[in-house]
Amino acid sequence: MTLYADLKVTRDSFELDLELTVEPGEVVALLGPNGAGKTTALRAIAGLLPVTAGQIRLDDEVWDEPPRVFRSADRRPIGVVFQDYLLFNHLSAVENVAFGLRARGMEKRVARAEAAHWLDTVGLTDQARSRPRALSGGQAQRVALVRALATQPSLLLLDEPLAALDASTKLHVRAELGHHLSRYDGRTLLVTHDPLDAMVLADRLVIVENGRVVQEGGPTEIARRPRTDYVAQLVGLNLYRGVAEGTTVVLDGGGSLTIATPSSGPVYVAFPPAAVSLYPERPTGTPRNTWPMVVSGIEQHAHTVRVRLTPDPSATQDRAAPAVLLADITTAAVADLHLAPGQRLHATLKATETQTYPT
Structure with a gap:
């Protein structure tokens, strides 16, 4: 099933108008400068912000098509990892991962066992009872990731998932995240302003400036043939027209x-x-x-x-x-x-x- 998003959102003086698709097993990075519209696009796809016009659908299942259809976030098969992870500080790691499963009706004991299994897949069995404040940045990121994946979403949304990490941690966690994404057979949309995150993690890049798609393609193609000054600066090239x-x-x-x-x-x-x-x-x-x-x-x-x-x-x-x-x-x-x-x-x-x- 293909995610298709024709996003038209008007907010004050800003207009977002972009179209993108994400295929099963594909990681697509939405890359652009601050204020380009990346977060607005993610919020619209997540169901946190209705589109002004256009359509969001997973194959034939329409999520948003004004004025007749709008599915709220809790009715979309998505998992989200936010920039600051938003773990529940009063819950342990295993309880954080079990939260989404419990919210979908799974019995407490079964949900905790399933959550423990997910923590084991990312090497955090020893931290199952730890609260978020006791976790390192990399460990918190892994807890947030498996919390999103535990409900087996059709779409995984990653909002600047490495931005909260320091430079010494980011290299290791980026490689680890890439490993986990390679095993996820759903669709992944990564929103980032970091070109290295996009180049390493994504199969395809969608470059956004001022609410519009200015270039799209594989990382190698984008790096070799930039088409705007912003992209040229990202990949470190002199570019002239x-x-x-x-x-x-x-x-x-x-x-x-x-x-x-x-x-x-x-x-x-x-x-x-x-x-x-x-x-x-x-x-x-x-x-x-x-x-x-x-x-x-x-x-x-x-x-x-x-x-x-x-x-x-x-x-x-x-x-x-x-x-x-x-x-x-x-x-x-x-x-x-x-x-x-x-x-x-x-x-x-x-x-x-x-x-x-x-x-």
């Missing part, structure tokens, strides 16, 4: 690029910041793309330094440079170049480092 004629692309935002493979018409051009080299003087050699630039920003990025560059306004005789260019260089290179904001230098990019694809 322009018009190609042969091996030259005139960029919409100003400037031009030489590409390796001849093309024609509107295209995107993408390349990693690590492909950009910086020199104090104009270099000699083969790079077809060489631009005089000015350093406008410097920031540490993991084990490299990201340099933000803008065209040198005094170099009018040179070929027009992109309006903004990002370069990743080593800390040693920063020292060698004596980099500082406002410094003039030259940036180069080999045409073979670019990737071009139709808009």
Whole structure:
């Protein structure tokens, strides 16, 4: 059974208008910046917020279709893991997991036995009698997950499930969550603003900006061929749109690029910041793309330094440079170049480092 959601929600000045599907056994990540509409979409699918128009259904079973149908959350076969887990602090771990089973009419003793089995599947048998305050962040996340799964929902909704964890815990818990999701044969919708969570856990990404879907596809496709500045920033690429004629692309935002493979018409051009080299003087050699630039920003990025560059306004005789260019260089290179904001230098990019694809 396929989950189909045609979501149209109007709230004050914000409008959500997106369409998505989730197949059995599939993990779909709804990814976007804060305020994009991700949580609104999740709340609508969960039955916590009625849609203004459109339809939500599981195959032929309609959950929401105004004005004639609205199923409340308790009448939808869903499990939800919220960002803060929302465990009941006065109940033990096993009682938390049993809660949903008891709410569906299961006898107390049977529900506790079933809950104990679920805790065992995530390695928490020893914590069955512990209250939420005694659990680590990773343990609390696992309790929340099996509480959602214990009722055998047709749809699992994960709302920023790793956001409450510190960086040292998140890596392990993310891998563990991926393992559990791989064994779940229902449909999973993951809402997140963390691109790594989405790339690691999801089979398919749906990118949302300003209440609209701007790109959709597998993690590899999204990472290789971003179609908006937001997505390009997520995956760490320079992205430009322009018009190609042969091996030259005139960029919409100003400037031009030489590409390796001849093309024609509107295209995107993408390349990693690590492909950009910086020199104090104009270099000699083969790079077809060489631009005089000015350093406008410097920031540490993991084990490299990201340099933000803008065209040198005094170099009018040179070929027009992109309006903004990002370069990743080593800390040693920063020292060698004596980099500082406002410094003039030259940036180069080999045409073979670019990737071009139709808009």
